[in-house]
Amino acid sequence: MNRLLDLPVVRPVGLRTFRPRPPAGRLIIYLVLMAGASLSVLPFAYMVASSLKSYGSVITNNLWPWWPLGDEPIQWQNYIEAVRHTGWDPHWGTWLMVRYFANSLIVSGVIVGGAVLTSLLAAYALSHVELPGRNLVFLGILATLMIPGELVLVPKVVMMFNFGWYNTYLALTVPFTVSVFGIFLLRQHFLQVPRELHDAARIDGANHLQYLLWVLLPLSRPALVVIAVLNFIWAWDAFQWPLLVTRDPSMRVLAVGLQQFMVGEGGVNTHLLMSFATMMVVPIIGLYFVAQRAFTEGFLSSGIKR
Amino acid sequence: MFAGRLRRVLTLLLGLAAILGACVPQAAPTQPGPGGITNPPTTPEMVDAIDLTGKNIEVVYWHNRPQRDQELIQSMLDEFNRTNPYGIRARAEIAGASYNDVYNKINAAIQAGQPPDIAVAYQNQAAFYRNQGAVIDLTPFIKSKKYGLTEEDLKDYFPIFLESDANPQFKGERLGFPTQRSVEVMYYNADWLRQLGYTEPPRDWKTWEEAACKASDPANRKYGWAFRHDASNFASMVFSRGGRILSPDGSAYVFNSPAGVESLAMIQRMFKNKCAVEIPVGERFGEQNRFGNGEVLFVFASSSGLPFYREAVEKGAKFNWDISLPPYTERPAINLYGASVSVFKTTPERELAAWLVIKFLGERPQTVKWAVNTGYLPVRQSAKADVISAFERDPQWGPVARSYARIFDWLQYAMVESPVAGYDPVRTIIDQEVMSRVINDPNVDVKKLLDDAVAKANEILRENAPRSGR
Numbered sequence: 150m151n152r153l154l155d156l157p158v159v160r161p162v163g164l165r166t167f168r169p170r171p172p173a174g175r176l177i178i179y180l181v182l183m184a185g186a187s188l189s190v191l192p193f194a195y196m197v198a199s200s201l202k203s204y205g206s207v208i209t210n211n212l213w214p215w216w217p218l219g220d221e222p223i224q225w226q227n228y229i230e231a232v233r234h235t236g237w238d239p240h241w242g243t244w245l246m247v248r249y250f251a252n253s254l255i256v257s258g259v260i261v262g263g264a265v266l267t268s269l270l271a272a273y274a275l276s277h278v279e280l281p282g283r284n285l286v287f288l289g290i291l292a293t294l295m296i297p298g299e300l301v302l303v304p305k306v307v308m309m310f311n312f313g314w315y316n317t318y319l320a321l322t323v324p325f326t327v328s329v330f331g332i333f334l335l336r337q338h339f340l341q342v343p344r345e346l347h348d349a350a351r352i353d354g355a356n357h358l359q360y361l362l363w364v365l366l367p368l369s370r371p372a373l374v375v376i377a378v379l380n381f382i383w384a385w386d387a388f389q390w391p392l393l394v395t396r397d398p399s400m401r402v403l404a405v406g407l408q409q410f411m412v413g414e415g416g417v418n419t420h421l422l423m424s425f426a427t428m429m430v431v432p433i434i435g436l437y438f439v440a441q442r443a444f445t446e447g448f449l450s451s452g453i454k455r
Numbered sequence: 456m457f458a459g460r461l462r463r464v465l466t467l468l469l470g471l472a473a474i475l476g477a478c479v480p481q482a483a484p485t486q487p488g489p490g491g492i493t494n495p496p497t498t499p500e501m502v503d504a505i506d507l508t509g510k511n512i513e514v515v516y517w518h519n520r521p522q523r524d525q526e527l528i529q530s531m532l533d534e535f536n537r538t539n540p541y542g543i544r545a546r547a548e549i550a551g552a553s554y555n556d557v558y559n560k561i562n563a564a565i566q567a568g569q570p571p572d573i574a575v576a577y578q579n580q581a582a583f584y585r586n587q588g589a590v591i592d593l594t595p596f597i598k599s600k601k602y603g604l605t606e607e608d609l610k611d612y613f614p615i616f617l618e619s620d621a622n623p624q625f626k627g628e629r630l631g632f633p634t635q636r637s638v639e640v641m642y643y644n645a646d647w648l649r650q651l652g653y654t655e656p657p658r659d660w661k662t663w664e665e666a667a668c669k670a671s672d673p674a675n676r677k678y679g680w681a682f683r684h685d686a687s688n689f690a691s692m693v694f695s696r697g698g699r700i701l702s703p704d705g706s707a708y709v710f711n712s713p714a715g716v717e718s719l720a721m722i723q724r725m726f727k728n729k730c731a732v733e734i735p736v737g738e739r740f741g742e743q744n745r746f747g748n749g750e751v752l753f754v755f756a757s758s759s760g761l762p763f764y765r766e767a768v769e770k771g772a773k774f775n776w777d778i779s780l781p782p783y784t785e786r787p788a789i790n791l792y793g794a795s796v797s798v799f800k801t802t803p804e805r806e807l808a809a810w811l812v813i814k815f816l817g818e819r820p821q822t823v824k825w826a827v828n829t830g831y832l833p834v835r836q837s838a839k840a841d842v843i844s845a846f847e848r849d850p851q852w853g854p855v856a857r858s859y860a861r862i863f864d865w866l867q868y869a870m871v872e873s874p875v876a877g878y879d880p881v882r883t884i885i886d887q888e889v890m891s892r893v894i895n896d897p898n899v900d901v902k903k904l905l906d907d908a909v910a911k912a913n914e915i916l917r918e919n920a921p922r923s924g925r
Contacts, residue, residue: 205770208744236522245522303563310567393560396515396548398522408552409521415830416740416763 193430199423200227207419224420231424235406238399246428248399249406254432256321256391256402257384263326264380265373271327272335273361277347287336294329302389309394320394321402325384331376338372339365371446378440382433403429492803495591502599505807507541512808514543516796517550517574519557520829525549527828535815543808550574554794555879558583565589570799572809578874581630581797582622586876586921590797592628593620596810604814611835612817615869620795623705624875624921631795634816635831637759638862638869639691639790641782644752645775656779660696663753663782664721668730670752678732680725681742681751682894686885687790688755690872692718694788695781701873708873708881708912711905719893719901727897747771755781757792758862759830765855778858780865791869793831832862839863877919881912 199207201223206214214221235245274280275287305324314320342365350360366373388404395401407429410422437444484493490504518528525547532545548571550557558580564570570589584590597603609617616633643656651670657663667679682688689710690700698714701707709715725731732751734741740763742754747767756764758778768776780787796816798809815821819838826833827845839860846856873881889908892899 203770204766208747208767209771210744210748234523236526302559303566306560306563307567310564310569315569389556389559392551392556393563396550398525398549408556409523411521411552411739415757415760416743416767 196423196430197427199420200427201225202227202420204418204420207423227420227424228428231410231421231428234418234421235409235425236398240399245398245401246406246425249401249403252321252400253385253402253404255318256387257381259318259322260325260384261377261380263322264328264331265377267327268331268335268376269361269366269369269373271332272339273357273365275332276336276339277360278357290329290332294333302393306393315394316396316400318400321391321400324390325380328376328380331380334376335369335372338369342368371443374440374443374446378436378444381436385429385433488803494803495800495806496595496803497592499595499598499600499603501803502595502603502807503601505602505803507543507804507807509542510804510808511542511544512805514545514572514805514809514812516545516547516812517557517561517571518547519551519554519575520549521552522549524829527824531816531821531824532812535812539811539815541808541811543811545812554580558879561589565799570801572801572805573796573798573813575794576631576797577794578620578622578631578871579876579878581620581795582624582874582876583919584797584799585622585625585628585630586919589799590630591800591806592625592630593632593798593810593813594627594629596798596807597629597632602807602811602814611819611837613832613834613836613866615791615866616834619791619869619871619874622874623703631797632813632817633793633795633834634813634822635825635829636791636793636834637757637831638792638865639687639755639781640758640778640862640865641780642746642754642756642764642778643776644746644749645777647749647752647774656777657782658780659784660692660717660721660782664725664730667725667752668728671728671730673729676732676750678730678751680731680753681745682722682725682731682733682890683742683754683756684734684736684886684891686882686890687792687872689715689718689722689885689890691755691781691788691790692721694790694870695783697785697788699870701875705875706916708909708916710885710912711902711909715905716902719889719905722890723893723897723899723901726894731894733894743767744771746776749774758832758859759792761855761859762830762851765851765853778861780868787865787868788870789865789868791871830859832866875916875919876921877915880915884908884911 198212202211202214203221203224205211206219206221211219211221213219215223232244232246235249237243238245238248241248271290275283275290280286309315309320309324312319314323346364347360350364355363386404387402388408391402392405392408395405407422407425410418410425484495484497487493490501492501492504496502496505516528516532518525520528528547532547536544550560550571554575554577557575561570561574561576561584565584565587576584576590581590597609612633613636616636619636620629620631620633621627622630641656645656647670648656648666651666653662653666657666664679670679671677693700693710693712693714696714696717698710698712698718700710702709722731726733732745734745740760742751742756743760743763744767745751746754746764747770749772761778764776768774780789796813798806798813800806801809816825817834819833819835819841822833822835823838823841823845825831826838826842827849833839833842843856843860846852846859849856852859872878885908888911889904892904893901
């Protein structure tokens, strides 16, 4: 036991105790950070605010048309109107918005599951299994990151037609169930795990799959969360691909539904568009709050910034 | 070493993409089949010889309208499906939110050898498809005695609408057929104009510029003109000065003419004198909102926006406003907007079925219904009265119906920008390398800018010239 800890605290007579003041430099940093954070929130706040305004208030740039600065009631009905605007799905007997939402959930769920699984297996093979040409394979996989998406878009659509996958969930999900970024992230993470763990598990008789499932997987939770969240966001926001490979409204996703509000040459109902967009981003925000800690840890532990 | 490997991988992938890209359907008419019919049919007689009995063909129509309009199109097609004697079943599908979305999707589908039967396409886009051998000339179908249009029908269509689909790059082939059109008009704030001392909208550019500069008060965010990043605005100005974007035979871009130079110099002056405000690309329909707010005096935009402008003003600054012909020098001119519907090369039977669907959509009841629901112009002269009276009864349109009715009188001045393949990148050049430059640089040489832009545009025109054998 440390005897020093038992000594009574004697305060010098005549001296006041001072809390350490934050230095001025730190205060400035906080202010700058707060300003930056406010700026980041601004578009989101604008979207939510516009979704609750009348069309007139949106086009006249009335920032706060409600009490106490104005007399306009909050336009909750914009949300109902936006849902109605998407049209009716006779097959499910509901508004198409429900269908878009269900499709987005299905597609994002399958893509996340697939991307996590394939990343896990590929990253393990590339980091722990001694294969001839392993690094070359890894380089080849990484190289695909550097090919512009636009370049392979048409060939990929052609493949979907030729496979007979056009207008099916297969076209919406399968091409994205492999994530090169996920493989890269997890491989880097696996390489940071001490090799001794692997050797100890092997001596104890664990095979590759057992080591991956019982040792590496629990250690990789933050990295897996990063892959899951990022792939979810990408899948949830995807517009061009779902548009290109589907034809029926009942096969379309939320981002494609959003285009209903972009009328050709005439004009746009901004308030309804913002209502729809707000409904669309709510799940993403919810997901981020749920996975926030693991998400941050994942980026920190892998040393990757995006 | 890494770079070398990467290059090899990329080369391999690019090679694969190129091979896939080369798998394009050929379009030159095939050897005559049964009954002497080629694919596509090249004479009205060949079309007459096609027998659709018992074929039960399905026709797929790709368009870019929202769900509400999709339901309208499908309801019209359902009527066609019920009434056509050949058992043709037509189905509409939303292929995108914009013409560009549809264009991208069609290009991918062409590569896959699975284009739709018919699709919405601007004339220049149809020319691009034609260059790949993917769309067909509709002339034999239109002239067919059995399946085509009668003389009365043809006279009933607004002549300029029909003419706009005859493509100069392909010897006048009709690569599409009109089912809707709109024009670029000048929206103006009538109350404001009156306050400035003008009793009517300016008819010449000098007066227009003078009024716009009189109205401008940058300190109070008031401007004479809302400048949109849209090559069509520039085209309208060129047309109204007697110029053209493309030569009549489609062989060269000519917007560096004196009309182009004057138009561009005026835009430059307007910004130099702070008489105009730029609407950023990201501010979609920002000019409409600013007009509704009483912040700008003049806007040039599509007539299909009439109900939106009405709503913007009603919910905004509430003033009297109207539309007019854009100002002009000697003869009025107006820019014709609106995509047509093209037929893709499949089989003679399916091509004929596709044509019959388009023909049906152009009939009077359908064109009235479409115009009333979307704000576009009907394609037949006989439909005009029905549409106007429907708008007069509709509270959403109200007094705007009167303005809409006047557009029909202006159609005699309508002009087409450029129906040739590759016009989309030329539009980008006009916006980014010409208009955007002059609004930011009051001293840049406008003639040189236009000469350079025309040289690039003509290079694009050459690259997209019709290939032999297709």
